Amino acid sequence: MSRFRLLSDAQWSLIEDMLPRPTGRPGRKFSDARLMVEAIIYRYRCGIAWRDLPEVFGPWQTVWTWHHRMAAAGTWDKVQAKLTAAADAAGLIDWSLSVDSTVARAHQHATNTTRTTGAGSNYTNLLIEPPDHGIGRSRGGLSTKIHQLVDGNGLPLVTLITPGQAGDSPMFLPLMAQLRVDRDVGRPRTRPDVVRGDKAYSSRAIRGHLRSRGIKAVIPEPDDQKGHRKRRGSRGGRPVGLDAADYKNRNVIERRYCHTKQWRGLATRFDKHAVIYRAAVVLNAVIAWTKAMSDTP
Numbered sequence: 430m431s432r433f434r435l436l437s438d439a440q441w442s443l444i445e446d447m448l449p450r451p452t453g454r455p456g457r458k459f460s461d462a463r464l465m466v467e468a469i470i471y472r473y474r475c476g477i478a479w480r481d482l483p484e485v486f487g488p489w490q491t492v493w494t495w496h497h498r499m500a501a502a503g504t505w506d507k508v509q510a511k512l513t514a515a516a517d518a519a520g521l522i523d524w525s526l527s528v529d530s531t532v533a534r535a536h537q538h539a540t541n542t543t544r545t546t547g548a549g550s551n552y553t554n555l556l557i558e559p560p561d562h563g564i565g566r567s568r569g570g571l572s573t574k575i576h577q578l579v580d581g582n583g584l585p586l587v588t589l590i591t592p593g594q595a596g597d598s599p600m601f602l603p604l605m606a607q608l609r610v611d612r613d614v615g616r617p618r619t620r621p622d623v624v625r626g627d628k629a630y631s632s633r634a635i636r637g638h639l640r641s642r643g644i645k646a647v648i649p650e651p652d653d654q655k656g657h658r659k660r661r662g663s664r665g666g667r668p669v670g671l672d673a674a675d676y677k678n679r680n681v682i683e684r685r686y687c688h689t690k691q692w693r694g695l696a697t698r699f700d701k702h703a704v705i706y707r708a709a710v711v712l713n714a715v716i717a718w719t720k721a722m723s724d725t726p
Contacts, residue, residue, distance in 0.1 A: 433485050435467045435474070436716075439723035444715065447508045449499070460491055468492040470716065473709050476693025500708030503556050505715055512718040513586060514611040517618065521721065523581025525623040525675070527682040528604060528630060530597050531690070535564050535571040535698045542701045552589060552603040556704060563703030565592025573698045575689070575710055576600045578608060583681035583688075584721055585714035586610070590707045597629040602638060623647055625679040631669070647675050689713050 441463055448466070451459040468486035472479060482489045499505060516522050545560035563573050572593025578586045587607045589600060609617045624639060625647040631654060639646045650669040658665035690696035692713055700706040 433467065433471065433483065435470045436463065436719075437723065440716070440719040443512065443719045443722060444508050447511060448504070449495075460487065460495065465492055465495040469496045469709070469712065473692045473694035473713070476697060476699070478699075496708070497705065500705050501556065505708050505711040506555070509585075509711055509715050509718065510609075510611060512715065512722065514613075516584075516718065516722060517610050518613060519722075521582075522584075522586075522610065524618075524621045525581040525625070525678065526578050526586070526608075526621045527581075527583075527625040527679045528576075528578050528601060529627065529679075529682045529686070530574045530576045530591075530600070531686040532567070532569070532593050533573045533575060533690075533696060533698045534569065535573055535593075539698045539701050539706075540564060540571050550591065550703075552607070555589070555607075555707065558702055558704050561592055562701065563590040563592055563706065564698075565594040567593040569593070573703070573706065575686070575695075576604055577682065577685070578604050579682045579685050581678065581681065582721070583685040584717055585685065585711075588707060588710050588714060590703045590710070598632050598635065601626070601630055601635050605638070620644060623675065625676060627679070636669070645672075647672050647679070649676065685717075688717065 444466075445462070448462045450462070464486060468482055469492060471486070472482055472492070479489045479493045482492060486492055513522065542562065544562050544564060550559035550561070550563070551557055564571055565573075574591045574593050574595055576589040576591060576597070580586055587604050589604060589607070591600060605619075608619050608621070610619075611617045620642055621644060623645045626635075628649050628651045631648050631650050636646055636648070648669075649671050655668075658668070689710065692709075695706075695710060695713060698706055700709070
């Protein structure tokens with residue numbers, strides 16, 4: 430198979446009907462949708478500049494226009510929503526979720542735009558570009574954080590982007606608020622069975638949220654919280670329970686980030702706008718779902 434053919438026929442058949450089609454109106458010739466999607470994947474997999482795309486994909490401006498329009502329209506979010514709904518109907522989703530984040534260094538070409546720092550992002554409408562463009566200054570320099578909820582098989586269900594210095598714990602509730610898997614009958618499923626997280630997610634607010642919804646929390650307690658609870662004596666409450674055996678399964682999200690960062694354009698952020706970069710991360714998730722739902726090895 431050609432090194433430029435990045436999707437199998439089985440994978441393409443799962444998403445073909447959800448992508449833009451010719452309108453029938455006269456005008457410029459409609460580009461081949463499969464070629465455009467594979468060009469976008471190739472760009473992020475290799476981490477090259479858009480203008481350096483191989484000629485086999487056609488004009489790079491056309492590929493960029495496709496990616497920009499689909500990102501602005503939330504196309505990949507809609508595709509992922511339909512794939513996860515189909516996977517849930519087939520019993521392919523493991524509702525023991527894991528949560529974590531990973532940092533991507535921002536390239537200098539991603540940072541040469543005006544950013545408003547200190548303004549929070551709106552996580553109810555992910556198609557609105559945040560004032561800070563999801564770039565912040567952390568210990569390692571200008572960077573971006575990818576926050577995800579993945580199922581028990583390591584397949585992404587929710588993806589959010591924040592500046593690199595943002596904490597993990599404050600992003601938990603926005604992640605849970607975006608969790609929504611449609612069903613053929615009844616309301617969408619928004620409640621997992623289990624949520625696994627590291628010590629960064631051990632807060633009273635998070636544990637209270639999970640407890641109120643009947644969700645099992647598999648989150649270890651940091652030493653400082655243990656000491657604070659013990660110093661308070663009987664007022665400190667009961668020790669936090671932890672299913673140590675189940676906690677070992679949290680490694681699925683670490684492995685997911687290893688797969689995500691095999692795309693060099695995601696391991697290092699080159700995109701100026703958070704909406705564009707996030708669309709590429711969601712596209713990576715879509716490809717992971719198509720591989721799981723097809724016979725692709």
